[in-house]
Amino acid sequence: MTEPLLRMSGIGKRFPGVQALDDVNFEVAPGEIHALLGENGAGKSTLLKILSGAQQPDAGAITFAGKPVTLSTPHDAQQLGIVTIYQEFTLAPNMTIAENVFIGREPGRWPFVDWRKMAADTRAITRRLGLELRPMALVRGLSVAEQQMVEIARALSMQSRLIVMDEPTSALSSSEVEKLFRIIRDLKAHGLSIIFVTHRLEEVMQICDRYTVLRDGRWVGAGAVAETTVDGIIRLMVGRQVNALFAHREPAKAGDVALRVEGLTRRGNAQDPHASVLENVSLEVRRGEILGVAGLVGAGRTEMARAVFGADPFDAGRVEIDGKPVSIRSPQDAIRHGIGLVPEDRKQQALFLSLAVRVNLSMAAHERIGRWRVFIDEKAERDLVEEYRKTLNIRMASPEQIIVNLSGGNQQKVVLARWLALRPRVLIVDEPTRGIDVGAKVEVHNLLFEMARAGIAVIAISSELPEVMAISDRIVTMREGRVTGEINRDAASEEALMTMMTLSAKAA
Amino acid sequence: MTEATRAQPAAPPRIDAVGLMARFAPLIFLLALMAGFSIAQPHFLTPLNLFNVMRQVSVYGLLAIGMTFVILTAGIDLSVGSLVAFAGLVAAAVSKGGIANRFTVGEGEAALGYGWELAALAAIGVGVVGGFLQGFAITRLKVPPFVVTLGGMSVFRGAALLFAGGGPISGFDPDFVWWGQGKLPLPLPRVWPLENLGQLIVVDVPVPVIVFIAFAVLAHIVLRSTRYGRQVYAVGGNPEAARLSGLNVRWVICSVYVIIGFFAGLGAFVLSARLDSAEAVAGTGYELIVIASVVIGGTSLFGGVGTIFGTVIGTILIGVLQNGLVLMQVSPYIQQIVIGVIIVLAVAFDTFVKSRKRTA
Incomplete structure (x- = not known):
């Protein structure tokens, strides 16, 4: 193999209470599309933040284009030609496309801006991307896909050599994804390297050359995509024993259906029918049962919980409590019908x-x-x-x-x-143990068990697969606003769940 | 820190000197100020002068009670001064027997007007409706309180000018004027001289002071001991958490503007009675003094933190400051500068204490 464009070796990063990264190696060759993979919390984001100069590693070295480099600020990374396109765009919505592309680097003699040149340069870059966008149009009027193109245009205008894309396809429709892939392949043909972060493993197989998998802050594997399979990658991502620290319990004797949700649908963007937040979600939970909801970040689990609780409106679907249809338009309605919600973000919500x-x-x-x-x-x-x-x-x-x-x-x-x-009938807990230490986790789990024993129907949303498997009687998986499968606790394995969470095909 | 609380469940809370200081800072500052003034100016610490201060601050105080509710929800009301002017004029006109007779001269039997009861009711009605309209705009049209009440400030002042039609309305029925200038003999415990401490003595207390203290006590009870009071703190502390706890956040926010409208009406009634006159420029600049009183009293502009007790202290503090500076023959312009500086310092102190707590 040729000399890699980027080599990160022995990278370590510690946050209070967690070792986010531990001796991670990561290499990207020139002109390749490299998938960076891992579960939620595996350390991908931290690694990318270090690469973009937003955070400093505690250990390790970075070489770029053969030279050792220090990335103390995002500016350092950009100077080298490393540009990160975040999931949440960093565009200024009330400025024009041209201004956004050249923000901070406006052409012209200071303090004046050469608008003509800025527009012409922007047009040249967008043409190269195969787009017809008016450089003087405001960004706020663009679709999500178009805004992403503006971000890519900005990256190109900076003479980048390595573009990092953090879940670029999560908000795109399938035709837009195709278009994005064409552009990515074109960039690759021009010798740029791309780091591609995604939860959709089919896309990895479709577009990436190589992959690196992180798990629990460690490097667990890398290789050529052509030489592996989706299953192989999933095994790498999950491959650990169920944590013995999680509490165990006997399966509950479930009673009558306490909550039934049918066809719950919530559209996000009115102009874009693909951007559904929730699509025809149906599930039920019985008295005394704990229903686990698994899925990757952004799968629509929290949105489902908030819609059922009346915190967000929904466009279609019905909710039944104890077999009777109820109308829930606000948290007050939900509370009146005996539904409680322990929200995801303790401090904010x-x-x-x-x-x-x-x-x-x-x-x-x-x-x-x-x-x-x-x-x-x-x-x-x-x-x-x-x-x-x-x-x-x-x-x-x-x-x-x-x-x-x-x-x-x-x-x-x-x-x-x-x-x-x-004294609720139904309690929805969203990430009930996020940010609390191991001992308290077990206590919270035991509390959930006790609630179930007392006849409460519990819905437990968690991003930690071992936790979901330890506390649930039954697990449903979600992806992109849809329920993609349901599995009994005894039949569940991390591999099976991960497959149901990452593939669009409905698992049997 | 968390480990310590986990390990020793029964450990008493550590004494937080800065926190304690912060809590009583307004009171300490007030006492220091009073001590300073009484040394510099012997006339300051006389019962007559102190009641004078109290009477002067009672209208500010009534408004500050309402403002405390608003600021507790992280809101603001810039329109109180204008609303006072408008409501005062309406009360005055009612007491004169209607808008056509508003400039007639005559007192008592000679006045054609309706009683003070109707005048007070009219003023409060105007305040409540004005407050409700602003609350409605804030919660339903989703315009920030700053903008809505900035608009209200202009609207109510314009309405007052229009209504007054040039010139003040003065010379009310004595029963009306009693609410501003009257006194009630009340038995109060002596605090001076020390050998007679606690002995009851009958003192003529100005009526506005009684009104102010009575409503302060009522508001204190509402905020401390009612479900509604809890909701005000909750909505100000974290509106999203309040909503997810089943509180009707919009209703609570709208209600605090109705409350400050009520106090603007009541304040307008007392002010008109005290001056025996109502005019369109009344209440100019009150919003600043009132907001300052509340903030100096320790209520956070970010919502969720504050007490009526603090507001009362803050109000008296500003009154003492104004009065003391007048007695020391300091220019009123300098008074404004001093008050402005104190507002900024009070908030700076508050922020300092908060950052201390966070890093502790």
Whole structure:
């Protein structure tokens, strides 16, 4: 093989509490399309951030085009010709295409901008991409695919040699994906290297030359795409023992169907029928059962939960509670029908960080601790807090402690207690153990088991496959807003789940 | 930190000196200011002067109570001053017996007007409707509070000018004026001299002061002990979490503008009574003083943090500052500069305490 364009060797990066990357090697040859693969949290994003100069590695060395380099800032990386196109675009919507392409590098004699040249250069680049875009059009009027092309045009205008694309196809329709692939192949023909990050393994087989797989922050394999299969890659991505630290339990004796969701559909962008957030999602969960929902980030799991809970509107579909159809248009409706939601992002969506534990815990249960409908009975409230402090083993200095000072696990228990105080029929927990330490994880799992034992129907969304497998009685997988399969806990393996999560074909 | 709380569940919370200081900073600052003024100017610390200060701040104070609700939801109301002018004029016209008679001169039996009850009701009605319209625009048309109330500031001032039709409306029924200039003898415990501490003594308390304190107590109870009060803090602290906890966020936000409208109406009534006059330029610049009082009292402009107690202290602090500077014959222009600087410093202090907490 020829001298690689990029060689990252022995890269290590530690964040408080986690080793995000550990001795990772990564090489990209000139003129190749290289897939960087791994589960959520495998370390892909961290590696890309180091490559783009946004973060500094603790260990390791980087050589680019044969020379050792230090990437201290994103500017350093750009100077070398390494350009990253993020999943969330970094365009300024109220500026023109030309301005976005040349932002910070406007042609002309300072402080004036040579608009004519800027427009002409932009047109030349977009033509090369096979696009007809008016350079003076505003970016805000462009479709997602077109905005992506503007990002690529910007990368080309910077004389880049290596373009990093983070999930470039996740928001595109299939025809747009084809167009993007044509452009990528064209870039490759001109000698550029592309790093392609995706969750869609079919696309890897279709367009990439080589691949590198990360797992739990380590390099686990690399090779030529032609010499492997989707299954082979999945084995590399998953290949680990089910973590013994996760709690286990006996399968529950499930009761009647508590929640049934049918044909739930939510369109994202009205102009783009492909950009459905949720497409015909149907599922049911029984009393005393824990239904796991697996899927990669962006698969529509959170969107499903929010729609069922009334936090987001949906365009079609119906929700039944205990066999009766209900109309849910707001979280208040959902709560009235006995549905609770422990949201994904504890700090942004669940906690009142400036308020006391007591206030946080009782927030949804004012009905229960009210006096004369108007006042809050402080004694009843204190009793409520004490009750859940005991049953959930919430460790706090006092009920008056400001909640921001509790550990993540104890904060999460307070959020769980908030819903338990309402005695829900259905509780949806979205990433219930995100950002909490291992011991507290087991406690949260045991709490979920106890809730199920008490007859609550639990829907547990998690990005950690071992967790989903350990806590669920039954698992459904989602991808791109659709349910792609359902599997019983006994039949589930990480490989099977990963296949259902990454392939569009509906698993039997 | 988290490990410590986990390991020792029963450990008492550490005493947070900065936090404690922050909590009582407005009160400490007020006492220091009063001590300073009483040394510099012996007339300052007389009951007469102190009641004077209280009477002067009572209208600001009523508005600041309403503003506390608004700022607790991370909102702002720039229109209070204009709304005071408009509501005051409406109250004045009602007391004169209608818009056609608003310039008639005459008191008591000679006045053709309706009673003070109707005048007060009219002022409060105007305030509540004005506040509701702004709350509606904020929650339904989704225009930021800053913009809506900036518009309201202009609209209500224009309405006041239009309504006044040139010149103030003055000379009200004595029953009306009593609400601004009257006094009520109340038995109060003595605090000075020390040997008579706690002994009850009958003092003539200005009526506006009683109104202010009464509503401050009521608002304190509402914020502290009712479900509605909880919702105000929750919506200000984290609107998304409030919504996902089943609170009607839009309703709560709209309601705080109705509340400040109520207080603008009540304040307008008391102000007109105190001045025995209402005019279109009344209340000019009040929004700044009122917002300053609330912020100096420790309420966070980002919402979710603050108390009525703090607001009362903040209001008195500004009143003491103005009064003390007047007694020391400092130019009113310099007073404005001082108040402006104190607002910025108060918020800077608040931000400093917050950043301390985050890194701790």
